[in-house]
Amino acid sequence: MPTPSPRSRAARERAGKRWYVYLILCRSGTIYTGIARDVAARYAQHLAGTGARYTRANPPRRLLTKFACPNQSVAGRLEAAIKKLAAIDKKKLVGKAGAEVRKVLLY
Numbered sequence: 335m336p337t338p339s340p341r342s343r344a345a346r347e348r349a350g351k352r353w354y355v356y357l358i359l360c361r362s363g364t365i366y367t368g369i370a371r372d373v374a375a376r377y378a379q380h381l382a383g384t385g386a387r388y389t390r391a392n393p394p395r396r397l398l399t400k401f402a403c404p405n406q407s408v409a410g411r412l413e414a415a416i417k418k419l420a421a422i423d424k425k426k427l428v429g430k431a432g433a434e435v436r437k438v439l440l441y
Contacts, residue, residue, distance in 0.1 A: 353409035355416065355432075356400040357424060360392035365424045367416045369409040373400045398425075401432030408436065415439040 356373045358366040358380060366389055370376035379385040380394045403409035416424060416439065427435055 351405075353403045353406045354400045355403060355409050355412045357398040357416070357427065358389065358394045359396050359398050360389065361395050362392045364392055365398065365421055366392070366394070367413055367424070369403075369406070369413050373397070399428045399430075401427075401430075401435050403432060403436070408440070411440055412436055 351371075353369055353371055354373045355367065355369050356377070358368070358377065360366055366380075366386070368376065368386065376385065377394070377397050380389040383390050383393070401412065403412060412435065416427070416435075419427075
């Protein structure tokens with residue numbers, strides 16, 4: 335098995351340190367917004383009822399999207415900006431790239 339190049343190893347390390355903002359569609363029709371490093375694990379917590387208080391009361395239906403952020407600070411600011419949006423505007427974010435969303439909401 336070939337040894338991974340330092341460049342690909344560095345890219346994997348950066349990806350491992352990356353933070354994500356994610357949107358979950360709840361059974362009540364509302365959209366929950368959160369941040370995490372491992373979105374799949376965090377979503378599993380929401381499904382199991384051990385995630386946020388909000389998703390215990392409004393169980394998740396499905397993960398809508400996630401946006402990669404370079405660090406926790408940017409993810410937190412993006413999360414706060416998304417939470418201020420109306421539900422219809424949150425739905426418009428689905429399918430867009432993280433950089434595009436950050437550009438519109440943060441800069």
